[in-house]
Amino acid sequence: MRQLRSTITFALCMAACAPLDAQAPAGTIVIVTGEQATLPVPTLIEGAANTRANQELADQLFLRLAVRKPGHATTDEAGYEPQLARSWSRRDSVTLVFDLDPRARWQDGVPVTARDVIFTFRRARDPAISPSLADLLRYVADVSAEGNQRIVVRFTRAYGEQFFDATYYVQPLPAHLLEGMQSDGIAPSPFSRAPVGDGPYRWVRSVPGESVELAAVPDFFLGRPGLARVIFRTATDPAARMNLLLSGEADAMAAVVPPLDNRARLEKSGDFRLVTTPSDLLGYFLFNLRASGDSTRPHPILGDVRVRRAITLALDRQAMSQSVFGPYSKVPFGPVSQLLWLGNVSPRARPQSVAQSRALLRDAGWRDSDADGTLDRNGVPLEVSIIVPSSSLMRHQLSVIAQEQLRQVGVKLDVLVLERPVWQERFVGGRFDLSFGAMRQVPTPSGLTDSWTCKGASNVSHYCDPIVDSLLAAAIVSQGNPTATFVQALRLMENDAAATFLYAPLEVIAVHRRYEHVELRDGSPWLMLWRWNVRRGQELPRDRVTR
Amino acid sequence: MTWLAGRVGQAIITAVVAVILAFFVMRAAPGDPLARLGDEHPLSPRQMETLRARYGLDQPLTTQFTSFLSGAVRGDFGTSIEYGRPVTGLIIQRLPASLLLGGTVLLITFALGSWLGALQAVRSGGRTEQAIGVLSLAAYATPSFWLGLVLAWLVGIVWRVLPAAGMHDPLLPSDATFGTRAVDVLRHLILPAVTLAAVNIGATMRHQRSAMLHALREPYVQAARARGLTEPRVRWHHAFRNALFPVVTLFGLWLPLVVAGSVFVEKVFAWPGLGALAADAVSARDYPLLMGITVLVSLMVVGGALVADAAYALLDPRVRRA
Numbered sequence: 001m002r003q004l005r006s007t008i009t010f011a012l013c014m015a016a017c018a019p020l021d022a023q024a025p026a027g028t029i030v031i032v033t034g035e036q037a038t039l040p041v042p043t044l045i046e047g048a049a050n051t052r053a054n055q056e057l058a059d060q061l062f063l064r065l066a067v068r069k070p071g072h073a074t075t076d077e078a079g080y081e082p083q084l085a086r087s088w089s090r091r092d093s094v095t096l097v098f099d100l101d102p103r104a105r106w107q108d109g110v111p112v113t114a115r116d117v118i119f120t121f122r123r124a125r126d127p128a129i130s131p132s133l134a135d136l137l138r139y140v141a142d143v144s145a146e147g148n149q150r151i152v153v154r155f156t157r158a159y160g161e162q163f164f165d166a167t168y169y170v171q172p173l174p175a176h177l178l179e180g181m182q183s184d185g186i187a188p189s190p191f192s193r194a195p196v197g198d199g200p201y202r203w204v205r206s207v208p209g210e211s212v213e214l215a216a217v218p219d220f221f222l223g224r225p226g227l228a229r230v231i232f233r234t235a236t237d238p239a240a241r242m243n244l245l246l247s248g249e250a251d252a253m254a255a256v257v258p259p260l261d262n263r264a265r266l267e268k269s270g271d272f273r274l275v276t277t278p279s280d281l282l283g284y285f286l287f288n289l290r291a292s293g294d295s296t297r298p299h300p301i302l303g304d305v306r307v308r309r310a311i312t313l314a315l316d317r318q319a320m321s322q323s324v325f326g327p328y329s330k331v332p333f334g335p336v337s338q339l340l341w342l343g344n345v346s347p348r349a350r351p352q353s354v355a356q357s358r359a360l361l362r363d364a365g366w367r368d369s370d371a372d373g374t375l376d377r378n379g380v381p382l383e384v385s386i387i388v389p390s391s392s393l394m395r396h397q398l399s400v401i402a403q404e405q406l407r408q409v410g411v412k413l414d415v416l417v418l419e420r421p422v423w424q425e426r427f428v429g430g431r432f433d434l435s436f437g438a439m440r441q442v443p444t445p446s447g448l449t450d451s452w453t454c455k456g457a458s459n460v461s462h463y464c465d466p467i468v469d470s471l472l473a474a475a476i477v478s479q480g481n482p483t484a485t486f487v488q489a490l491r492l493m494e495n496d497a498a499a500t501f502l503y504a505p506l507e508v509i510a511v512h513r514r515y516e517h518v519e520l521r522d523g524s525p526w527l528m529l530w531r532w533n534v535r536r537g538q539e540l541p542r543d544r545v546t547r
Numbered sequence: 548m549t550w551l552a553g554r555v556g557q558a559i560i561t562a563v564v565a566v567i568l569a570f571f572v573m574r575a576a577p578g579d580p581l582a583r584l585g586d587e588h589p590l591s592p593r594q595m596e597t598l599r600a601r602y603g604l605d606q607p608l609t610t611q612f613t614s615f616l617s618g619a620v621r622g623d624f625g626t627s628i629e630y631g632r633p634v635t636g637l638i639i640q641r642l643p644a645s646l647l648l649g650g651t652v653l654l655i656t657f658a659l660g661s662w663l664g665a666l667q668a669v670r671s672g673g674r675t676e677q678a679i680g681v682l683s684l685a686a687y688a689t690p691s692f693w694l695g696l697v698l699a700w701l702v703g704i705v706w707r708v709l710p711a712a713g714m715h716d717p718l719l720p721s722d723a724t725f726g727t728r729a730v731d732v733l734r735h736l737i738l739p740a741v742t743l744a745a746v747n748i749g750a751t752m753r754h755q756r757s758a759m760l761h762a763l764r765e766p767y768v769q770a771a772r773a774r775g776l777t778e779p780r781v782r783w784h785h786a787f788r789n790a791l792f793p794v795v796t797l798f799g800l801w802l803p804l805v806v807a808g809s810v811f812v813e814k815v816f817a818w819p820g821l822g823a824l825a826a827d828a829v830s831a832r833d834y835p836l837l838m839g840i841t842v843l844v845s846l847m848v849v850g851g852a853l854v855a856d857a858a859y860a861l862l863d864p865r866v867r868r869a
Contacts, residue, residue, distance in 0.1 A: 028718065030717065030718070038630050038631065038632065039631055047594075047598055047631075048628055048629055048630070048631055049631050131593070131594045131597060132594065187631065204721075205721065207715060207717065207819075208637075208640040208641070208819060209640070209641060209644070209819025209820075209823075209824070210713055210714060210715060210717065210817075210819050211713075211715075211717040213717060231717045231718070233713070233717055234817065234819075235712055235713070235817035236814060236817070236823065236827070237814040237815055237817065239696055239699075239815060240699075240711075240712045240814065240815055240816065240817040243699045243700070243703055243704060243711035243712055244711060244712050244713070244817070246704045246711075247699075247703040247704045247707060247710070247711035247712075248707065249710060249711060249712070249713070391830065419577075419578060419830070420578075420830055420831075421577070421578025421579060421580065421582060421830070421831065421832040422577045422578045424578070424579065424582030425577060425578055425579040425582045427582070428579070428582050542718045
């Protein structure tokens with residue numbers, strides 16, 4: 001009897017003390033987000049569905065052909081690692097060939113084939129289905145198959161980011177489930193409510209307005225996921241998101257800063273560590289170079305480049321950026337967020353110089369003739385307004401700081417805080433002097449053409465320098481290293497004072513200390529979540545789940 | 548019966564006028580519902596045109612209104628611009644959460660508020676009345692979002708006895724029993740319900756106290772005492788029942804609170820109700836979703852008034868004859 005008891009005790013002990021990987025995947029992560037994914041289906045993440053939540057979830061469910069390694073330029077073809085494509089080669093300057101990994105399977109067991117890739121590229125390149133994607137893939141001439149496993153992508157021209165275009169924007173969909181549907185039939189179909197992907201995690205359930213649960217695919221062909229369960233939990237209010245973290249109900253959260261005091265609260269709790277990754281966010285004062293509401297006339301004040309430069313030089317951008325983001329931000333040189341590899345090679349932004357600012361304004365003919373503290377010229381005061389969305393307290397605070405700093409050089413800045421839809425309407429319609437914009441950038445500098453070239457689709461400020469256009473065009477099609485050409489374009493933009501670029505922050509992410517092998521990717525922090533796992537001996541009750 | 552038919556007719560006309568006004572006022576307000584889509588990822592004019600056509604925003608206002616009306620009659624309010632899904636479905640998804648929170652708050656507010664208000668009147672001039680009065684006024688003067696944040700911090704983070712946010716524990720297994728699920732929802736309900744009830748209960752108490760003081764001075768109460776009835780019976784059976792009339796009116800007027808009266812609290816506690824959905828719809832100028840919620844709230848407002856009228860008439864026959 002005693003022997004039996006000892007045997008049972010030993011067996012129980014062995015079971016309890018067994019290494020985690022014998023039971024893996026195990027462990028849970030609850031990621032708290034500000035919005036819920038509503039349509040995490042590639043080629044449908046457009047318009048209102050073009051949200052970070054949808055893309056982050058799609059990244060768990062659907063693979064790309066290859067993904068960029070951290071720190072590598074988008075033009076560096078050696079800087080990618082395989083996902084769906086096992087290998088690739090270049091046939092000529094306009095043709096790339098990808099060989100699919102034969103182990104890749106859809107979560108219903110069907111192999112991933114060239115048919116899926118071609119089906120998805122066809123959808124992505126159709127402007128009626130995916131207008132934004134079709135525009136981004138404008139240099140893709142043709143995508144064809146050579147057998148079941150080989151994809152051939154042909155481009156209309158030779159340029160440096162062909163590989164990026166072929167791999168970043170398109171995450172293949174299962175053709176065998178979707179091919180028979182009308183092109184607009186996927187969004188309302190059951191597939192969109194429970195997508196079947198080929199990624200490391202599969203869809204389990206969604207609770208509207210609250211959470212989405214994913215479960216690990218144990219036989220994922222790139223390796224067994226370390227975490228059994230991923231839950232994206234929604235709280236639209238920033239205070240509620242922090243409460244979920246601090247109360248121990250969530251394990252990770254992006255965009256922790258601002259506000260800066262969140263850092264102290266999390267450090268005090270001791271359960272979390274803060275990890276940073278380059279953010280795609282860029283904050284700037286955009287100058288309207290045309291008269292507010294009348295794009296046929298130059299702006300009476302801001303049309304003068306000396307005034308724009310003076311405004312930029314009058315601001316202590318470093319201090320402003322630090323007041324909001326602390327050490328997690330830098331003043332960008334040109335419209336370059338930290339996500340763009342260009343940020344690592346571009347020069348430093350010019351520091352504040354009140355003396356130079358005053359000199360420029362004097363040179364432009366502005367004097368304080370009536371001694372009221374505001375400069376004037378021909379009876380017109382140097383007074384401009386900035387429109388700020390009321391939804392962003394941070395932008396409002398920074399505008400007030402700028403107002404005070406500009407007052408020191410005799411510029412009167414009126415801060416107009418507008419309800420977000422009104423701000424957007426005035427911004428898009430060009431009815432502003434300055435606008436406080438915050439843009440999210442795609443990871444490629446070729447995206448700069450959209451807002452900063454003469455014919456850019458989103459160029460609402462009417463900034464136009466044909467030399468910048470030529471330089472950007474040359475850099476984009478360059479087959480060598482385009483860095484010098486890009487930087488030259490940035491120098492011109494800075495010189496033209498196209499905008500006052502204020503901050504390019506890092507993404508500050510809180511992660512519970514019990515996770516190891518934490519790897520965050522630029523622009524899509526949770527992309528490699530399947531490689532994370534819970535440290536042995538540090539499991540919480542919610543980690544005791546196996547699938 | 549004629550009285551009731553007249554009241555119902557009035558209610559229908561009121562609801563229709565409210566919805567028509569809401570439709571045109573909303574569109575007259577500045578702000579383009581599609582401008583948001585071009586905020587962080589700017590869209591080209593061609594893309595904007597495509598989207599405008601997709602949501603029927605390129606049509607004349609009268610055509611949009613006709614289209615809205617024909618859909619609304621069938622319970623179809625179109626597709627939400629923000630969520631890209633049918634509005635009716637979105638409302639149905641969020642309605643239970645709102646009904647649960649609003650219903651609980653209404654129940655606590657009126658059951659407890661009426662009792663405490665009456666107690667204040669009965670103990671008029673005493674320490675109990677003063678203590679209840681000070682507490683209720685303090686709660687009434689407290690902003691609900693502030694109280695919510697304090698409770699979430701204290702109870703959810705410091706003490707960790709109740710969840711700080713949400714309506715369900717996402718870690719609950721999908722095969723959990725009904726009992727387990729009910730307990731889970733109740734645990735999540737406590738903080739937002741207490742926050743809202745604490746803020747709203749003061750008004751009910753003030754009304755009830757005033758009505759009860761008035762009732763206690765009425766001749767029928769004196770007559771009841773003269774008949775030798777016990778004091779508790781006089782207070783609670785005679786005075787209290789008659790003092791409930793003003794509170795019944797208040798109940799009817801507060802009925803819409805059940806649907807969308809707790810925007811801040813829903814946000815602070817990440818409660819997935821209609822209030823937060825309505826707030827998001829307003830800030831995104833999501834016309835279809837806003838109209839869907841407006842129709843529902845309008846119906847609740849006129850329905851609440853109708854219920855109050857009917858209850859009043861039921862309790863006091865003089866109203867029917869008026």
